[in-house]
Amino acid sequence: MEEFVENLKIRIGIENELLTINSRGFMVPAADLIVRDIIDDIVNKRIDISVLKKLIYGIQWEPHPAQLEVVTQPLNYLLVEKTMKMIRSYLGEVAGRKNLMIYAGSVHPIQSNPFPINGTHISISAVPKRRKYMPRKFLVYVHNNIRHYLPELIALTANSPIMSGEYSGYASTRLLYSRVLRPSRYAVIRRSKATIIPREKRATLKYAFIFTRNKRYEHKVVADRVGIRLLDITPRGPYTNIIEDYGSGPESSRVEIRFIDNPSTIDYLVDITYILLGIALEAIDHLRRGLKIADRKFLDENRIRAIKDGINASFIADDGEEAPAREYVIRMLENIEPYLDMLGVRLRTSLRRGIPEIEKFGKPKIETDHAELHRYLRQGKIFLKIRLSSNRSLITFSGTKESIKNRDLFGLVFPQYKLEWISFERNVVSTFQKIHISYWMLTNRGYIKIHPDDTVVSAITPIGVLTKIFSDIHKNLVG
Amino acid sequence: MPSSRRQDFPLNWKLIRHILSLYRDVNLALQELSGNPVKSDVAHIFERIINRLKAINTLGDNVSWYFFLYMQLGLHFLRSSPPKTVRQLKRFLVSVRNSLEKMIVSKGNIRLLRRKDIFIDLKNPTISLFVPDGFEDYIPGYRYIPGTVPVLLTAPHAMPPMADTNTGRIATIVAKKTSAYALISTIPRFIADHNRVIGRVWPFRRILENLVINRRIKLIVDLHATSRTGENLIEIGTWYGFSISKRDLTLLMRILDSKGISYGITSRFVGGDIIFYHSNIPIVGTIQLEISRGASKKEIRKIIRSLIEFINKLSGARKRWKNSLKT
Numbered sequence: 181m182e183e184f185v186e187n188l189k190i191r192i193g194i195e196n197e198l199l200t201i202n203s204r205g206f207m208v209p210a211a212d213l214i215v216r217d218i219i220d221d222i223v224n225k226r227i228d229i230s231v232l233k234k235l236i237y238g239i240q241w242e243p244h245p246a247q248l249e250v251v252t253q254p255l256n257y258l259l260v261e262k263t264m265k266m267i268r269s270y271l272g273e274v275a276g277r278k279n280l281m282i283y284a285g286s287v288h289p290i291q292s293n294p295f296p297i298n299g300t301h302i303s304i305s306a307v308p309k310r311r312k313y314m315p316r317k318f319l320v321y322v323h324n325n326i327r328h329y330l331p332e333l334i335a336l337t338a339n340s341p342i343m344s345g346e347y348s349g350y351a352s353t354r355l356l357y358s359r360v361l362r363p364s365r366y367a368v369i370r371r372s373k374a375t376i377i378p379r380e381k382r383a384t385l386k387y388a389f390i391f392t393r394n395k396r397y398e399h400k401v402v403a404d405r406v407g408i409r410l411l412d413i414t415p416r417g418p419y420t421n422i423i424e425d426y427g428s429g430p431e432s433s434r435v436e437i438r439f440i441d442n443p444s445t446i447d448y449l450v451d452i453t454y455i456l457l458g459i460a461l462e463a464i465d466h467l468r469r470g471l472k473i474a475d476r477k478f479l480d481e482n483r484i485r486a487i488k489d490g491i492n493a494s495f496i497a498d499d500g501e502e503a504p505a506r507e508y509v510i511r512m513l514e515n516i517e518p519y520l521d522m523l524g525v526r527l528r529t530s531l532r533r534g535i536p537e538i539e540k541f542g543k544p545k546i547e548t549d550h551a552e553l554h555r556y557l558r559q560g561k562i563f564l565k566i567r568l569s570s571n572r573s574l575i576t577f578s579g580t581k582e583s584i585k586n587r588d589l590f591g592l593v594f595p596q597y598k599l600e601w602i603s604f605e606r607n608v609v610s611t612f613q614k615i616h617i618s619y620w621m622l623t624n625r626g627y628i629k630i631h632p633d634d635t636v637v638s639a640i641t642p643i644g645v646l647t648k649i650f651s652d653i654h655k656n657l658v659g
Numbered sequence: 660m661p662s663s664r665r666q667d668f669p670l671n672w673k674l675i676r677h678i679l680s681l682y683r684d685v686n687l688a689l690q691e692l693s694g695n696p697v698k699s700d701v702a703h704i705f706e707r708i709i710n711r712l713k714a715i716n717t718l719g720d721n722v723s724w725y726f727f728l729y730m731q732l733g734l735h736f737l738r739s740s741p742p743k744t745v746r747q748l749k750r751f752l753v754s755v756r757n758s759l760e761k762m763i764v765s766k767g768n769i770r771l772l773r774r775k776d777i778f779i780d781l782k783n784p785t786i787s788l789f790v791p792d793g794f795e796d797y798i799p800g801y802r803y804i805p806g807t808v809p810v811l812l813t814a815p816h817a818m819p820p821m822a823d824t825n826t827g828r829i830a831t832i833v834a835k836k837t838s839a840y841a842l843i844s845t846i847p848r849f850i851a852d853h854n855r856v857i858g859r860v861w862p863f864r865r866i867l868e869n870l871v872i873n874r875r876i877k878l879i880v881d882l883h884a885t886s887r888t889g890e891n892l893i894e895i896g897t898w899y900g901f902s903i904s905k906r907d908l909t910l911l912m913r914i915l916d917s918k919g920i921s922y923g924i925t926s927r928f929v930g931g932d933i934i935f936y937h938s939n940i941p942i943v944g945t946i947q948l949e950i951s952r953g954a955s956k957k958e959i960r961k962i963i964r965s966l967i968e969f970i971n972k973l974s975g976a977r978k979r980w981k982n983s984l985k986t
Contacts, residue, residue, distance in 0.1 A: 204791040208849040213821055278820045280849065290786055344786050557785050560720035562727070563735060577862040577869070579799040590739060592732065594860050595785055598792035620790065622860055624736040627798070641720070642727035645735045646755075647712040652741040653748065654705040657698050 184468055185461060185522040191254035191305040192453055193237075193434070194264065197298035197442065198248045199283040200275065201609065205599035207291045209245030210280055217274045227270070235263040239271070244296040248282070254305060254434075257457055257523065261450045265605075268446065272607035283609045286354040286442040287340040289544060290597055290615065294343055294357035298442045302453055303416070304460050305434040313430035316369050317467060319401045319415040322435045323367040324473040325463030326413050326456065330439070331482035331495055332512045335505040336531060337452060338490040339441045339538040345597065345615060346546065351490025351538070354441050360410035361438055363483065366475045367403040367415055374398040379423050380406040388423055412439040435460070444537055444602075444610035451531045457523065458516030465519070474498075491536050509534040541602065541611055548617040549632045553593060561639035565590045566621060569633040576626040584628065588637060591623040593630065674722060675763070677715050682759045684708045689752050692745055724784055729765075730758045731936065732859060733868050750942065757939045764899065788860050790851075797846055801863045804834045804841035808974040809877040811870055812841040812966075813933060815853035815863065816883060822847075823884035824952055825959055830882055832963050837970040840874065842867055854881070854931035867933070871943055878907060878973065879945040880966070881933045886952045891923040893962065896930030896947030902938035903946045911946070911969050918965045920958070 200210040218239055221227045237251040250267050252260075268282070275282050286298045304322060305314050326333070338352035350356045374395045377388045400421040404411055407421035417425055417433030425432065437456060443449040466473055476482070478496040485493040486505060493505040513527075513534060520526065530540040548554045556564060567588050573581040600614040619630040640648070688704045691697070715722060727735075731754055742748040812834050817827030827843045834841035844853055844863055853863040870876055885894070893915065897903050915922050930947040938945040950962060 202791075202849045204793065204850070206791055210821065210849065278849075290789070293783060293786060344783055554785065558783075560724045560727075560784055562724075562784050562788075563738075575795065575798055577799060577866045578803075579862075592735070592788075592860070594788045594790065596790045596792060596794050616792075620794065620860075622732075622865070624733070627794075629795075641716060641723035642730060642735060643712055643716045643723040645738050646726070646730070647709055647716065649734075649737050649741050649751075650705055650709045650712065652738075654702055654709060656741070656743065657702040657705065 184465065185519070187309045188461075188464070189307045189309065190257055190457065190460075190523075191307075191434075192252075192257050192260055192457070193254045193303035193305075194250075194252045194260065194449075194453070195301040195303075196250045196264070196284075196449075197242065197300070198250065198271070199285075199288060199296065199298060200246050200248065201281050201283045201288075203279055203281065205281075205283075205601060205609065205612065206597075207246045207283075207288050207296075208280065210275075210278065211241035211245055211248045213278060214248060214271070214274055214280070215239065215241050217277065221274070232266075235259065236267055239267070242296075247296050247298070254303075257453065257525070260453050261446060264446045264449060268605050268608055272605055276607040281607045281609055284442055284444055285340070285609070285611055286352075287343055289342040289599070289612050290345045292343055292353075294353060297340075297354045297358060299354065299358070299361075299438060300440045300442050300449065300452075301436055301438045302440065302456055303434040303436045304456060306460055306464060314417070314433035316399060316401050316419045318464060319417070319419060319433060319435060320367045320369055321463040321467045321473060322460045323364070323401075323403055323413055323415045324475075325466070326435065326437060326459050327364060327366070327479070328473055328476060329459055329512050330412065330479065331486040331493075332505065332509045333455070334439060334483060334486035335489075335491045335493055336455075336509050336534070336536050337440050337443070338486065339444065339536065339611070341538065342544055342546070342612075342615070345595075345617065347543075350488050351492075352441050352487045355412075355439060355487045361412045362404075362408060362410065363480060364403045364411040364413045365405070367401055369399050370402045370421075371397050372400050372402070372421065377421065377423055377426075378406040380408055390426065410438070413437050444541065445529075445604050447529050448531065448537050451527045451529045454520055454523075454525050454527060455513070455516060455531065457525075458519040459512075461519035461522065462516055491534070491539060506534050537611075542613065544612045545614045546617070547614065550619055550630060550634070552636055553619050553630065554595070554617065556636065556639040557593065557595065559639075560641050561644075562592055562594070563590070563642065563645050564593050564621070564639045565637040566593075566630060567635045567637050568628075569631055569635070572628055572631075574623070574626045574628050582626070589621060589623060589628060591621040591628070593619055593621050595619055674715070674718060674725075677711060677718075678759055678762050681708060681711050681715075682756065682763065684711065685752055685756045685759065689749060689756065692749050692752070696745070724787075726758075726762075727784075728787075728856060729762050730755070731868065731939070732865075733872060734758075753942060754939055760901065761935070764901065787856060789857070790860065797850065797861075799862045799866070800844065800846040800851065801866065802841075802843040802845055803866065804831065804843075806834055806840040807838045808840075808970060809875050810837070810839040810970045810973060811867070811874075811876045811879045812839055812882060813867065813879060814841070814843045814882045815858070815931075815933060816848050817843045818845055818847045820847060820849065823882070823950075825950065825954070826882040826884055829950070829959065829963055829966070833966045833970065836963075836967050837974070839970050839974075840870060840876065842870070854883075854933050856932050858932065859936065864933075864936075867937065871937060871939075876943060878903075879933065879937055879943065880970075881930070881945065881947040883931075883947060883949045884952050885928070885949045891921045892951050892954055892958055893920060893922040894928040894949040895922055895924045896928045896934055896949065897924065898930045898934050898938060898945075899926075901940065902930060902934050903944040904940060907944055907973065908946070910972060911965075914965050914969050914972070918961050918968075920961055920965060 340353045477498045482495045598616040812830040814826035814830040816823040830841040934945045
């Protein structure tokens, strides 16, 4: 059995999105600045590019000004850890020069609402020794087997429960809001026309005509009827019906997995890569032994449940019975264990026991000094009259302090966030652990810190304030 | 779940209708106040405005927040001392009218504001206006140069890293030579970006607003630097043309032409939140100048000379105009 693995050339590619944050943990539009510094390093030969270029395809800034993307070369699975460590420590070093940091998570707990969101895309290619490229059947089997375990994988990797400073109610807020992660369908090889290709653009189905093809028909791997590229799992390359891949060479044949929330640490990233690799090998083994990969009846429902509750979800079996997601996850890990043994790798993190990183590190805590105030702010009632519980000084706009005589104050209330995080690499924030919210009041003379025991006398919306002003003027006119 | 655009649409149209009616009523009130105001007529218009505002307040939490983004913060603080004289009342109404104009130009949504603030969501008050921990330590966060001429030069990105090079220096030199006011940020933009909605609560912007009211500032010149100006040495931002009067803009362009400084007015550099928020035509004009990072020392000197000439001519013209009114 081990022979079949030896006869495979396995390559892994990783695309990892990251955010640039300041020393207080808040997102800043500095991706461009980091990339410029990297270019500067290359031009001035401060880094050895001859080593880097073998492992890393590129570092680029994304359309969002705080987002960076690291793309590796197709790597031997044993090089994933080394490569990711190297690139993250380098990015951390470059960010540190500007007094910045890199955030490795999926969703910024305060400033993502829901965008920007980060994801990790893992591409797997397995090529038989006598072939040059990943064959169509491999693409279909690997895709379908990963899709088969999709709810389990989401439950195991979901780690974005906070957005806009509040719990979203979902284990993976990223998957809930992502516009580019539509569910893929059960992949098949279909004989389809080579010259007329359905294409969906901006939610409208259109057709593309290609005049340069010699063949009238081709066998295509179809995971989506109209060849959408941005799915949660996508077979890629020229053997697929994805129009963007028509011009690519067969060496780009691979299965791309996009649904993974960014793992906080490289150890978790490596383990997830190994799990996916194990599933891919199981698929190829099924193909070798003539076994079929079944399409699960309640896959879509289980997927939604995994996004909502993560590892605490309960999945529905094909016979309608419900069981905890953790049981499914452990079963999946048991299924792939022999394949990981064949590869000579072992899972090192809590994932091997079916414990996701969010459970290991704990859900970030949100603490607010004044729950009532926060509720008013969420309702848009940002102008408040507050009765101070103790003597306080007002900090004027020029920075001087003045004592306040009046206990009842009217002004605009806004939050101050304090973020706490854990970090395993220098200048790289792995995950946020605590969000502490306190409040300030802005008056027309300066700022006053709100204490937890101050009481709210009244709260009003900005339009409410305007109405009051107009009413007062009206009273003066009538009076 | 995120609401779809289709759901937002009817609300926007309803809102736009209300805004247009409000705009009409505010203009009517201003017209009444300009002649010999009949108290009962003005009171009737105010009654209509109050009812309209109450109706808008029922459209949802988001709408009130939307209004706030377009209104000057200082207007809300008038609650404790509402305008009493006709002059104060007219000033208040002009500010409200300007905010409504901005809403009408934005067609009832926040797309124009979002254009600059893509890394925060403006729909949620708890994350649109906030400060990081240690806020107290950053106060005041600006350097102030007092003046006598009603022109204010601002350099909100003068502090490295990622500073707008030369802007702090230009603001200082021009302010000292012309007796204009200047505000130069001493906080890096990575901690607080004063040229964004999120910066409105920071002392830099509060003092800016206070200066505009108390020192009767007529023009704000917001200085920035960019590496994307293309062939031009300066890109002028006027927020789609409504942040500055045509007369002032023509004067600046004439001076730049005479000094041989290339400039452009493109939709790429329309201006940030300072330009947008503080413009209150005809009381306050604002203009953003994006100076090329590639400008040589000689070119920077030329720009400084042009700005000095512009401010001197502007203040001279105002003095002459005031004197003519007196005589």
